Amino acid sequence: MILFALAFALRRGEDRLLDDVGAYCCLAACLAGVAAGIFGTVTLARALRQRRSD
Secondary structure: OHHHHHHHHHHOOOOHHHHHHHHHHHHHHHHHHHHHHHHHHHHHHHHHHHHHHO
């Protein structure tokens, strides 16, 4: 959420460089969300598999 807030703040200005940095912050926030989702899914699947085998 912090990266999205930073991206929003940077992209509001008129400076082209800050606009590009804001775009990269937005991309990083999206990729971090995807990575967290994949990590959570894999962790949950492993925990359920281990629970069934016990």
